[in-house]
Amino acid sequence: MNTSGRFFRVTTFGESHGPAIGAVVDGCPSGISLSASDIQPFLDRRKPGGPLSSPRAESDEVEILSGVFEGLTAGTPIALLIRNRDVRSGDYEALRDVFRPGHADYSYLQKYGLRDHRGGGRSSGRETAARVAAGAVAVRVLGGFGISVSGSVLSVRGVSDPGRFEEEVAAARARGDSVGGIVEVRAAGVPAGLGSPVFGKLDAAIAGAMMGIGAVKGVEIGEGFGAARLYGSENNDGMDRTGFLSNHAGGVLGGISTGQEIVVRLAVKPTPSIALLQRTVDTAGAEREISIGGRHDPCIAFRLVPVAEAMLALVLVDAALEERAYGGCVPE
Amino acid sequence: MNTSGRFFRVTTFGESHGPAIGAVVDGCPSGISLSASDIQPFLDRRKPGGPLSSPRAESDEVEILSGVFEGLTAGTPIALLIRNRDVRSGDYEALRDVFRPGHADYSYLQKYGLRDHRGGGRSSGRETAARVAAGAVAVRVLGGFGISVSGSVLSVRGVSDPGRFEEEVAAARARGDSVGGIVEVRAAGVPAGLGSPVFGKLDAAIAGAMMGIGAVKGVEIGEGFGAARLYGSENNDGMDRTGFLSNHAGGVLGGISTGQEIVVRLAVKPTPSIALLQRTVDTAGAEREISIGGRHDPCIAFRLVPVAEAMLALVLVDAALEERAYGGCVPE
Amino acid sequence: MNTSGRFFRVTTFGESHGPAIGAVVDGCPSGISLSASDIQPFLDRRKPGGPLSSPRAESDEVEILSGVFEGLTAGTPIALLIRNRDVRSGDYEALRDVFRPGHADYSYLQKYGLRDHRGGGRSSGRETAARVAAGAVAVRVLGGFGISVSGSVLSVRGVSDPGRFEEEVAAARARGDSVGGIVEVRAAGVPAGLGSPVFGKLDAAIAGAMMGIGAVKGVEIGEGFGAARLYGSENNDGMDRTGFLSNHAGGVLGGISTGQEIVVRLAVKPTPSIALLQRTVDTAGAEREISIGGRHDPCIAFRLVPVAEAMLALVLVDAALEERAYGGCVPE
């Protein structure tokens, strides 16, 4: 299932080392100005580069194939294409028959009976570039609703001082290892009323969208896991005539937005590709020890921020369009 | 949106103090023996009762209205009906115009322009009885796949010694307060290959399903938030010829099950209904102080266990049916 | 798949001789006044009775189980229940193992491995009562958009003089046979802009909805099959400043409504249950000759009219809600 959303439907396609990756956005309202230059900056933020990330050099240039007429969205599907350029598939030849620990190699082979071993194929983080491109379109639409999203890394390997992030990552890289971290994304300007009980709850959609990002192993909203240690009298958000007095709820009650800021945190596991020797097996069942070279981010949390923002944007635009369908009801 | 699933579709309906609640299960394979007595024990486990829960007395008797013929599922929709009996709507009259902190009162009114104030209406935890009934059907189907689910409370207000749970809850109740907790659910016997990238990932579906349970504010799988504090060398699950050497992944890699146990934990917030005075406002915007009487569980984590099991079962049966559609492929 | 629609989702359940049939309507906007008395007249029109139909006596009383609060729709699922009363399952015992020609007996058994032989089980026309009940809710919503639907029988066995319909039906019944007919349904007040290319076209949705009614074997819109015999210069609908000069299109161009009347015709096959002897086989493969007694309409076209209206209403309300989601676009 490669389509997300019910109203703003995004279908992504593509493998890490195939000809191209891309997305088709179906359900974008017409009349919104859109060009490749609206999307490119989002892709640039996700791109490898900088001391904290992988040296794979992808220009990630996006081409809009359809759905835009004379600079405006036409109400028809917007196809976005990103050609893969810096494809060194040979790097992966040695891994053709080996299951890399922490990767989807084993599960993909079990499911499909074959797998594209080149850079993880479809399971590669590269696929998220297509999500980011689609998310950029969502951000344009959300702008019309007055909604914005933003994200940041909260901690790396438990260290929450941003001044020490680079140091933590460098240390891990130096020893051939990698580190996990916590990412936070927020949405401001979200009106009350988005989300639809009981199986279309806004927080459920957010949780599903976030857990669907590779490397994410946990999601919490508002007080999150902290709420499990509180009394009701501490966790409830009281109100006075100016509105809510706190935001332990993280902007969602009963699955519907309250008008407060949406606050989401993600647990990001350490990048599974590490140079340190690991025990594994190959497809014939023989035991192997592998060291994974190639070009990998020692802490994926940083590049995951724009992906999490994109997914939050996709969920919100979906909910906003749904609310337009039903809200402010039908006259009789 | 009141339907979950794509293959095993469950639509629930009903309000806490309306005539009835129920579910329609569409997509259950035919030929499975099923009667009300297969479902009733699941409802009984969810029912109020015992020192840790609310005194509302609902028999929660389920009637199968359709989809079963001579004791076997017929492949047609299975409608499950539970009449509401112990409905003391008068208890809620005083709350008709007041927003209870931590409840969906405010967000529902913003969304729909009106709300059923009696026991929370549709946002009541009572709706989960319908999910549990549908989940019981899912459990029957999963049995045919050799899959089972189970759950338990891991901690209450941070206390993880089960011997102290009752004490914690009693203390909170005594002071008119409530407490949160952590619930864990697991699935055993899950074959490798369930879940479908990139927007139908098994872990994403689980996260969405769990966060869609009222009171849940966080979800984690396997190592979860702990993974954010680890090195890759600690978090990766190596393999030898006997299989995986650990299960930090919680049974899912790349959104696809690995054949290991699925391990999920939920953060459950403290019950928002508390007797302690809280500040709030009414629908006219006037400030109010309220104490919520009525019949409420001081710690909802316990009754949430069968609900979380039901949701996990629903996700798994959906994924198992999907895998049947595509797996072990088409001959040419 | 027992759910229709994407925005106004209707799930029906129930077998002809089971405890009950019903529908859950999910996606009805809130704030619309609704009671059982709004639905009952639609069910009464579909009910058996009168010289042209079957003598099965069902009161078809509908109960609203949820989704309505103090007389107004609450935005939550509206569950509608109709108990089966006049169930003479014994009538069908002789048919337990025989495939009735023209019925779904054979195909259901092939698909499900078992079948409810009592009155056709799920494949019975009785299921359409649930659609009609849901359609009545759709009609309430459409009223708010200024849209209305109506239908009639155009011809019986090729005879298009309504004065001769009763005669045709009586003659068929007298010889133990049945007759087919043509039904037309129309929608007035449909604004331009409903329907969404290329796989959500309004005419495609209508065709699917109509062909999904048992006994319907053909659907045409506007000029329909007649268009296949015309020149473009005859079939095109010109325009002048007052609008369209004709309506060969039947109110839909490119899958989107034009603002003209929607005109749909259905070919209804003769009722397959006939008293005349027919050749068939039983489940053991033995050849049999059967005469089908019981209570059957010799011409199902008449009772199909409210069903076709209901289905048209369901399609239109779905499209109208969709258009609310996207139309009149987002400000920037």
Place this chain on the structure above:
Amino acid sequence: MNTSGRFFRVTTFGESHGPAIGAVVDGCPSGISLSASDIQPFLDRRKPGGPLSSPRAESDEVEILSGVFEGLTAGTPIALLIRNRDVRSGDYEALRDVFRPGHADYSYLQKYGLRDHRGGGRSSGRETAARVAAGAVAVRVLGGFGISVSGSVLSVRGVSDPGRFEEEVAAARARGDSVGGIVEVRAAGVPAGLGSPVFGKLDAAIAGAMMGIGAVKGVEIGEGFGAARLYGSENNDGMDRTGFLSNHAGGVLGGISTGQEIVVRLAVKPTPSIALLQRTVDTAGAEREISIGGRHDPCIAFRLVPVAEAMLALVLVDAALEERAYGGCVPE
């Protein structure tokens, strides 16, 4: 809504004179051999060319962007790209503000507030090349099930002698007019049991798919509209030990395939683009007379055959995958 299917999901994109058209096929089983050369012949059959069609010269070369690894489908989305080459948008400049009769110009503008006037934009028949490409993939999968589809033109302007088709078309073209026709498509090798009542019926899905092809105004299955003129004793398909004695049903009973051949006929309207003068209005409401030049097929029925085959293949593969999910049930 630009996605068809629930199991074998096809999303098409692209406008007639934009950079490209294409399709993403999601839900294709893995392990099926596939290359561009499997798809190209289907596109070639749909291409303009020959005495009965338009002179627009499109090579319609398809590129597979993803989803195929070393010659086999990988279980991941298969993106198919067809660049538009012979784009003479200037031909359409004169039509920028005029509503062409019989086209979607008026309805698109009403819906979206803007429209791509170049060759009809998204509403162009050119979009069907993407469906045909996706249909070719479906045909590959159906081959594994032993199912094949075929189609032909049955009549042109009521004339059913194929020897006179070219004459009819030439005569219409000579006078600047166009003609309609009837197309028939059939599927052989369909096992009993495909289709799922009551809103996923096979015949309903076929009807929706066919009516969703531009220019189709009517769909009938088996006896179709003819059944409306028959007695039940004539229309029922009896059985003996060798199987069905006739196929008035067209291979579907109760929405489920019977194992007989699927027989579908479509009414195709005359091409709306004609050279003869027509009355219309422009976007400012002024009355206009237009003659439509450019490159158009005087009878679209011929090029519609492979499109109808493609759509039938898409419906059947969807139903076949669904049946794999549920059929031959779960052991207990």
